[in-house]
Amino acid sequence: MLTLQIILDVWQRHLITMRTIEHLHMFSIALVLSILIGILVGVFIYMRPKTAEPVLNFLNIVETIPDLALIVLLLPILKLGAGPTIAACVLYSILPIARNTYTGLRGVDDQYTYVANAIGLSPRETLFKVRIPMSLPLIAGGIRIALVFCMGIVTLGGLVAAGGLGTVLQNGIQLYQKDAILVAGIWTGILAVFLDGFAGMIEKKLQERYGTW
């Protein structure tokens, strides 16, 4: 049974505070990059509809690749450390964000773009003032999926010397320290569920604020 004493002991011995900071650090970099690139890709395939199908198909294939295998493929290029892990996060996360951005931009009701056009908004202004804001709930949904992906892959980082909470899990398994595995495993789970719940709240808020009625 886990007692507070054991938890504190494991926490200190395995430097879990530091590992958590490493973990969240990698996670935030990965997520921010994913959001930027994902939205850019989404807007790009929206503006060049011919590219949409091949791009989404390609991303769909990337999505099926086992996450650890993807990191391993990136190892020779990016070397050990946080690089391959973050790159794998981004590769996985582009799809949900780009797909939702694309669907959102296309899904804006014609009556709004029609009016935007009629009152003299240029296509660019229509994109930024009407289409993108009205797609925010869907984009947020994509980001939430990406967040879960990133959390999962960052945890794998421990296996390729990227640090983070995965390192604690890895050490725990290798040294067969059950307490360490339990504490780190549960803590990682709580962190992920909490962040996902938080993202869900933001998504709901955006839905209320920007959703069509």
Added chain:
Amino acid sequence: MVQNMQTKRLFERIDSIKLKGVTKKYDSVYAVKDLDLEIYGGELLILIGPSGSGKTTTLRMINRMIEQDSGSVTINDIDTKDVDPVRLRRNIGYVIQNIGLFPHMTIGENIGLVPKIEGWNKKEIKYKVKELLAFVSLSPDMFMDRYPKQLSGGQQQRVGLARAMAMDPPLFLMDEPFGALDPILRKQLQKEFLKVKSEINRTIVFVTHDIEEALILGDRIAIMDQAELVQVGAPEELIFNPANEMVADIVDNQRKFKHMDTLKVKDLMSQYDDEYTFEASMKSFDAIEEMTKRDLENAFVFDGHELLGQITMVNLMKCRLSDKRIMDVAGPVKVFHPYDSVAFALSELKRSGETLGLVINSKRPVGILVSDEVLLKLI
């Protein structure tokens, strides 16, 4: 008025709009065929006709939402083809039936959108938004920060009009702006719009399929059928000198003009609905909310079965005495009997300057009579 000159205006006022030999085809079907039409500066020209007659296509070719295949559209002798469509449209106010307020922007942001893009500063925009909301009889403080879905249909329509006026354009294009409203509300807004029209004194091209609306609002009416212009002229001209059977049919389809003298109030009134009934003890503020919810501009105040008067949204918001009871702010109301003659009832309404009267039979409200500008012209 705040005037901002960030972008040079294409035109300050409209001298004339000329459509010459304008043709638009979709596949092999004519949407508009060889149309010649001149719109004079300062007039309200109605485009009317059955659906598919080409009226909306004609309207949209004026601001280049649709490009004609041949022929030319000139505004003050400038060919619209030589003008950037975005610049052109910013000089033209546009109002449509489904209003199209952006749901993610507040009322203030909706109205201030184009001014903001044109680089006005925050103070100027706010001032303009307030001015316009007041102009369309919506209390600025109450509505500026609301979202479109929090407004009734009639209020949204007013905001749509305010948005079109944001850049103070010399020309308005209106595509069935009152089409989605219920009949009483529509007449109400038409009447208000007549006032607005005389105040803003702009050129307006207005599409409708409702001949009554056309006769009430139009300085001139252009009747279209099967992609072609059939007749254009003042309302009286169309009624008394129709160019053909079809025009005669359109302007006279109500038949009521022929039987003016025998018409009774009951023939013209709209059915009364209990949602127009408001309890005397209600607070003004609650009444505004309730009228918004029910999409009403007018309501009648009753104390039990006793009629105390009428309240209007415009007046309620003007006095803003939020905790006063509505019985204290209700105004007088004209009351008629179902068998009163229409001629009598309408001239009564006209004399008192009111838009509508209540029709009462054996102490119960049975209908609402809305003043009818067309009939009045003919009485």
Added chain:
Amino acid sequence: MVGLDIILNATWDHIILVYTTLLISIIVSIPLAFVSLYSQKLEFIVMKFVNLVQAVPSFAVVAIMVPLIGIGFKPAVVAIMLRALLPIVKNTYIGLKNVDPALIDYAEGVGLSQWHINRYIRLPNAYPAMFAGIKFAGILANSIAVLTAFIGSGGLGEIIFQGLIGYNTSTLLAGAIPAIMLAILIDRTFTILERKVTPGYGHIKG
């Protein structure tokens, strides 16, 4: 260099692990989906659990098996199942639930039993969503099966972890590439299956 026989053996182990788990997951999921259909309380718990576990990183799930069950094939199956169950249950449930109520009314009206309604109306209606869920579960299982090698399940992950120890690129690729190929294979085959059971997408199955 890794010998071809080692790769083939590991691939075989990998396939066994993935498909055993997938099969068990399907067998467990479908009754769960049906039970959720009849009990609101259970539906709530199942769906909450589904969404919650989906957010937990796979590696954490795999690791926690060690103190709870131990190492080897069995804990690997449980860990993969925990993740693979969820998409199948969720999708099957949604498919079962989205039947036009008028159709059920009609079926009851002509005297079909609950069993018949479920068997001949609800289940076929749920096939497209169900197979989409199974495809997703298969891809997920293939992905986590790489990880479970770390707790002794065998399979392609074992080669990858060997490669990681000495940081040997060709060993790494010898594990990673077959795993990727298996993933694409699962995706392709299940996509075809999914289309076969989707009305209006080629063959219609009643």
